[in-house]
Amino acid sequence: MxxxxxxxxxxxxxxxxxxxxxxxxxxxxPKNLPPGPPGWPIVGNLIQVILQRRHFIFVVRDLHKQYGPIFTMQMGQRRLIIVTSSELIHEALVQRGPEFASRPADSPIRLIFSVGKCAINSAEYGPLWRALRRNFVTELINPTRIKQCSWIRNWALEHHMKRLQKEASEVGYVEVMSNCRLTICSVLICLCFGAKISEDRIKYIEGVLKEVMLITTPKLPDFLPVLTPLFRRQVRAAKELRKKQLECLVPLIENRKVFLQSGGKVNDEMVSPTGAAYIDSLFELEAPGRGRLGEEELVTLVSEIINAGTDTSATTVEWALLHLVTNQEIQEKLYKEIVDTVGKNSVVTESDVERMSYLGAVVKETFRRHPPSHFVLSHAAVTETELGGYTIPADASVEFYTAWVTEDPDIWKDPTEFRPERFLGGGDGVDVDVTGTKGVRMVPFGAGRRICPAWTLGTLHVNMLLARMVQAFKWLPVPNSPPDPTDTFAFTVVMKNPLKAAILPRSN
Structure with a gap:
């Protein structure tokens, strides 16, 4: 040494x-913390969890059975308050939303990519978060802007369908996840920068941003920041990846600036008019405590949109198609609804999917059965408070284990079954509010003040992809290679072995 x-x-x-x-x-x-497993000196429960060699959610499931709906874990220097019950999640996130709307301290590696928490997801509850979120809602996901940019989705989906057909003819099947990621990423890049770029360039950007997601997932230095100097190699790798991220996105920012300064004349690359790209609004934004945003902050904000929107939407489509492939009856019901709504050959539009109740049920059941994450993003109390009769320190990470809610047999009938009909007339999910406002029975997008602001846009992308793909093709298992429903944990809960499916063009 x-x-x-x-x-x-x-x-x-x-x-x-x-x-x-x-x-x-x-x-x-402080006194009166929620109960929890006894820990070791200095490291708390950290080493106990590591020695179990299981993913953290399995540890949480066992502790939930032992300690109940709210319990404490001391993970090194980080205190986690784990909340698992529907009632307490609703109380904290919705009924007392402002009290639990902040974020805990970030790790040194995450701070590199968030430029000191200058991002909608990671900003502490306050003026900066409000300004960033308000700008995002106004400029990217208001109904007028979504309608204005519908041509972008049509363009991307047209390429998507051609790519699926080409891949199937060349190798005999299609890989769902990679194709959906590419298509959604191309839509989001165009929404953010107003630009159409090559597939190779989209794939490169997508790959870099996926690396960013993975490097910012919790690691040992997050729980023992005092040991950060011993992890210089990881910090150096993060800085190198940040440089790579800047190198692939800053040119798009600069190109958009030149486009706006030269009068905003639409061309083959810059396809959105002035004001129609998300980045246009960020150039003019005066962020509280930050002023005008620099390139570092701009890269962080657009990366956040592209990463979050690509990963969760593509994952949902893959899980939905798994069930359509393994249950042809569900697939045929969905196909019949699509044909009854628009016919066999007409292009499915965004207004069409709003009228497809069975499609909506399939998507909701996918969100219920396969939520993008088992936890919502970490919360923190703004000041010391109480929940469930226990003290919640302001410096604790409050972790809402929402996946248990979708598995709870007291809330859902036969919760392990995939049954879209539960969301139709008379089913146990017919009155479910996916935003959690009326009650927490499934919250795939979080709930309350920090709910994912783009949840309507993400759901639209899932609906459009599924409707177009099922209208055009019959989805079947690959011969001698049935789908494997085993999941694993990356940034989201994904299929361990990506879904491959055979497709047959529907007869006209």
């Missing part, structure tokens, strides 16, 4: 000693 490493280790151990001394003298925690 080099001398500098020994010095860093010595300093880290000294800091740990000081921290433990403070912990011992002060009692280390």
């Amino acid at each position: 080099e001398l500098v490493d020994l010095l860093i280790l010595f300093i880290a151990l000294l800091l740990l000693r000081l921290w433990w001394r403070y912990w011992s003298v002060t009692g280390g925690e």
Whole structure:
């Protein structure tokens, strides 16, 4: 070990000693925390979780059975308050939304990519978050703008259908996830920058942004920040990836600036008129505490939109198609509704999918059965408060385990079954509010003040993809290679083995 490493280790151990001394003298925690598993000195429950060699959600499921609807875990220097019950989730996020609307401290690696929390998802509850969110809602997802940009989705879906047919003819099947990611990413890039770019360039940007998502998932230094100096290699890798992210997106920002400064004349690359691209509004935005945004902040904000919209929507389409492939009866019911609504050959429009109740039921059941994540993004109380009769410190990470709500047999009949009919007349999901406002029975987009602001846009993309794909093709298992429903955990809950399906053109 080099001398500098020994010095860093010595300093880290000294800091740990000081921290433990403070912990011992002060009692280390406020009174009346929710119950939880006893931990080890300094590391709390962190090593216990690591030694189980299971994903964190399985640990949480077991602790939920033992400690009930709210419990505490001390993960190194981070205190987690885990909330699992529908009633407490609704109370915290909806009824008392402003009290639980902030975010906990970020890790050094995440701060590199958020430029010090200058992002809608990670900003602390306050003026900056309000300004960023208000601008996003006004400029990208208001009904007028969504309608104005419908041609972008039509263009992308037209290429999507041709690509599926070409891939099937060449290899005998299509890989659902990669195709859907590419299509949704192309839509979001065009919405953000007003630009049409080549598929190769889209794939490169998508790949870089996926790396960003994966590198910002929780890792050991997140729980023991005092040891960050020992993880210089990871920090250096994050900085190199950030540079790569800037290199692939800054040219799109600069091209848009030139386009606007030269009069905004639409051309083959810059296809959206002045004011129709999300980035146009960011150029003019005065962000509280930040002023005019620089390239770093602009890259962070557009990356947030592209990453979140691509990953969750593509994942949902893949899970939905898994069930359509394995249950041809559901697929045929959906196809019949599409044909009854628009016919066999007419192009499905955005207003058409709004009238397709069975399509809506299939998508809702996919969100219920396969929520994009088992937790909503971490919350934090604005000030110390209480929940469920327990103290919630302001510096704790409040983690809402929402997946349990969709699996709870007290809320859903036969919760492990995929049954879209539950969302139609007389079903147990017919009156469900996916925003959680009226009650938490499924919250695929979060709930309350920090609900995903683009949930309507993401749902539209899922609906359009499914309707177009089922109208054009019959989806079947690949011979001798049935779909594998095993899931795994990346940024979202994805299929461990990506879905491959055979497609047959529908007869006209």
